[in-house]
Amino acid sequence: MTTKLYMDVHRNIDGADAKAVAEAHKKDLEVQEAHGVKYLRYWLDEDKGAIFCLFEGSSKEAGETVHREAHGLVADEIYRVEEGK
Numbered sequence: 443m444t445t446k447l448y449m450d451v452h453r454n455i456d457g458a459d460a461k462a463v464a465e466a467h468k469k470d471l472e473v474q475e476a477h478g479v480k481y482l483r484y485w486l487d488e489d490k491g492a493i494f495c496l497f498e499g500s501s502k503e504a505g506e507t508v509h510r511e512a513h514g515l516v517a518d519e520i521y522r523v524e525e526g527k
Contacts, residue, residue, distance in 0.1 A: 445480075445498040448505055448522060450517035452493040463493055469512035470495075473483060477504045477511075496523075 452458075463486045469483045479499035486493055496516070497505045502520040509516050 445478075445500060446522055448497050448499065448502050448519040448520055450495045450497070450502075450505060450509075452495075452515060453491070453518045455491045455493060458491045458493055459488055460486060466493075466513045467495075468517060470508050473512045474508050477508050479504050479508050481505075481508070482521065490502045 444499060460472075463484065467481065467484050474481055474497075477495055477499070481495060481497045484493060484495045493515075495505075495509075499505050502522065506516055
């Protein structure tokens with residue numbers, strides 16, 4: 443299976459603070475393996491209620507499935523990305 447790199451964006455999440463986002467990320471890590479996904483990092487803009495998650499997987503749908511199963515907060519957008527050199 444070829445893994446690709448994705449960045450997802452969650453917008454306008456009420457209650458998005460460092461503690462809540464860390465807990466959601468922990469839940470992602472608990473279920474990711476079953477879907478062939480590896481969540482690598484996340485970022486939070488608390489003022490805007492925006493969360494950005496970087497993950498590896500076979501498809502963006504696999505990452506979406508992890509979020510849905512882990513905590514129900516699916517992303518508004520998911521982009522396939524490549525790291526610059």
